[in-house]
Amino acid sequence: MNLTKTTVLLTGACGGIxxxxxxxxxxxxxxxxxxAGINMGNLDALQRxxxxxxxxxxxxxxxxNDILACHAMCDDTEILINNxxxxxxTHFLEERSLKASQLEMSVNYFGVHNLCHTFWNxxxxxxxxxxxxxxSVASFAIVMKLGTYCASKSAAHFLTQSLREAANNTxxxxxxxxxxxxxxxxxxxxxxxxxxxxxxxxxxCDGIEHGVLDIFPDEMSKNLVLREKYNNKIFREFTx
Numbered sequence: 001m002n003l004t005k006t007t008v009l010l011t012g013a014c015g016g017i018x019x020x021x022x023x024x025x026x027x028x029x030x031x032x033x034x035x036a037g038i039n040m041g042n043l044d045a046l047q048r049x050x051x052x053x054x055x056x057x058x059x060x061x062x063x064x065n066d067i068l069a070c071h072a073m074c075d076d077t078e079i080l081i082n083n084x085x086x087x088x089x090t091h092f093l094e095e096r097s098l099k100a101s102q103l104e105m106s107v108n109y110f111g112v113h114n115l116c117h118t119f120w121n122x123x124x125x126x127x128x129x130x131x132x133x134x135x136s137v138a139s140f141a142i143v144m145k146l147g148t149y150c151a152s153k154s155a156a157h158f159l160t161q162s163l164r165e166a167a168n169n170t171x172x173x174x175x176x177x178x179x180x181x182x183x184x185x186x187x188x189x190x191x192x193x194x195x196x197x198x199x200x201x202x203x204x205c206d207g208i209e210h211g212v213l214d215i216f217p218d219e220m221s222k223n224l225v226l227r228e229k230y231n232n233k234i235f236r237e238f239t240x
Contacts, residue, residue, distance in 0.1 A: 012084035020197035061111030180220030
């Protein structure tokens with residue numbers, strides 16, 4: 001799908017990967033970006049940076065009223081990028097694990113599901129459209145210290161695969177993006193090699209334009225796939 005002159009809805013637009021995706025989409029000459037998130041001050045700053053391209057949208061992906069209001073304002077969206085994400089770094093047996101898993105599932109799974117469901121028919125009405133779900137190598141493995149996060153990303157992975165099957169014979173392409181560690185505040189206390197958000201953004205946009213439905217956008221994720229695709233033991237070597 002050619003990104004030029006398309007209209008994009010990007011959730012989590014103020015985060016490290018989100019802001020880099022926004023910059024890269026602008027470089028590729030999209031027509032308009034609905035920059036969605038919960039911090040309107042940060043979203044307004046993005047709009048000031050790109051006044052002719054960016055439209056700030058208040059969106060809490062855990063709030064169905066927000067999602068419906070977003071759809072009403074953004075029904076010309078051709079590319080839905082589900083980038084909003086939360087990680088609580090919680091083992092399943094920690095005291096706070098139930099609350100952590102509820103939050104992570106609300107954002108990382110139900111937020112994605114509700115947005116895809118709400119926008120599905122309007123995307124089908126476009127000449128060409130796509131859904132891009134920002135997932136993780138954690139979609140394929142249990143890293144014990146991130147257990148509840150892995151569960152939410154695994155659920156979103158299977159949602160992505162199911163939506164892709166449902167999109168057969170339609171104009172919608174459904175992409176899954178599976179980065180490893182990325183140099184954002186979320187990973188600041190992890191001492192491993194990390195991809196930059198800018199590298200991830202370039203790989204995601206290249207994948208969309210070349211029709212690569214499963215996007216492994218960094219060296220860690222690429223190496224995992226080359227060695228043994230989706231093998232949990234291989235993932236643990238990199239994540240424990």
